[in-house]
Amino acid sequence: MKAGWAYIFLIPWLAVFCVFYLYPLFYGIICSFTNSSLNKMEWIGLDNYKKLIGDYAFWTSLKSTLLYCLICIPLNVFLPLWVANTLHPHGRKMNIASKLLIYLPGVTCAAALVIGWKFVFASNTGLLTQILSRMGFEHISFLDKASTAIPIVSLMVVLCNMGTNLIIYCAAIDSLPETYFEAAEMDGASKRDQFWKITFPLLNATIVYVFITATIGALQIFVFPQLMTAGGPNYTTSTLLMLVYDKAFSNNQFGYASAIGVVLFLITAAVALIQFKVVSKDKIEY
């Protein structure tokens, strides 16, 4: 009787889950073995995956996805931790003001933010380009080559997403028992030692949580590179998700795009699974 009600309460979720998650999941896998476009669908076996192995665009996008991850994940994990630790001894007003200002880009329309950032980094008329050329540097087109575009876009991603993690860290640091720090102070431990020997190990679980969400987020980076560089030149700043979009909606290759999507899904699932295993294995309790 009660179990029946439990399922009734689950119906709304189950409906959404089945129609817009589970079914598309299988449909996507099937699609990746076809040459679908919007109006036709033909089984072609493993051809999409064979094509993938020799596709320059795929490997280039995979490489830049990893580069974005390499820059964004550590910054997303440790920059807000540093900010939270620096903020902690400050008064309430400074704390609230800083949190609000740092969170603001996170609730701002990304398209609007990009307009602001492009003003700084645009190739010919950008503010930074102007300032640098005025100082005598040679003309740099920041967004026209991957070696400068990827760090710049990554920085935008990091600055945009910092708010949530900052608030998480602040709450975690606030919840640490004051007595630990008092004892350390009496023993003559420096602030630096207090951070590395007390705060950092006690925040272990929080850092792991942020690390996991940061990793999954970094694999899905889309809007900033799409609007800043559109993946160019020649896919060197494209992410896998951007390539999926590009193949499907610019080239009408839905089957091939599905195959890339399956690869992205597998990478994300593998990373999530590994992290889940690691977390459940070494749970440090204090």
Next chain:
Amino acid sequence: MKSRRRDVNVTGTILLIILIMIIMFPFYIMLVGAFKPNPSLIAFPIDLNPFKNLTMKNITKVFEKSDLIRWLVNSFIVSIGVAVLTVIIALTAGYSFSRMDFPGKNILFALVMATLMMPKQVLLIPNFLVANSLGLVDTLIGVILTTIAPAFGIFLCRQFTGSLPRELFDAAEIDGCGELAKFVRIAVPLSLPSMGTVLIFSFFSTFNDYLWQLVMISDKKNMTLPIGVTLFSQLNASNKALQLAIALLATIPLAILFIALQKFFIKGATAGAVKG
């Protein structure tokens, strides 16, 4: 209570202020650039002096040349729709997971957690094809239905409804309340705070979602704010003042809403991470 750790790190604080200034810089550019005539933004040197040479022309021109109000209304419709449906789904499912026992509960909850770890973007193409075959593409109701991602909300509501005192439900049962009455009369009114958090988070994340709306919407009358702003800035690529004006106008409504609702953000962000 905190006095022991009150020694402020001066170098750190200066670096922090510089960081905040960098984060604020695009907002400063929007705020000043929106009121500058375009030539002074492409001239050399660029004029970003907030006290001189200001004009309202860009703002009025944005309203003339774009459907800004319509985009805003569409974004609000979509975001409110998603937020309300997410709350309903999250609370019913969360309640079921926390207060009821049934066969398959652990497997189903593992599926919820799996969708939390695997964002919907990885299913971009099949989701679009499914939406297409259901006739949902390029309709606002279609965007709403396909955007719902309730995993985080379910997680939150499960924790919250699980923490409600058992006695309340037992007492209601003795008074003759059925399962539905217990949910409507006890769980719902007591869960209002976490419902608020779920509502606000899904509202904001839908409002600023770009990729899915880009894929789903092509008709001008269905455009939401992120899509409209992007289109407008592409159409006016050479007019920086106009671009900054629309960026500013697109930022203001959510910035106000955010500041009004700040408490929910500070509570909601920590809900999943820091638990006893």
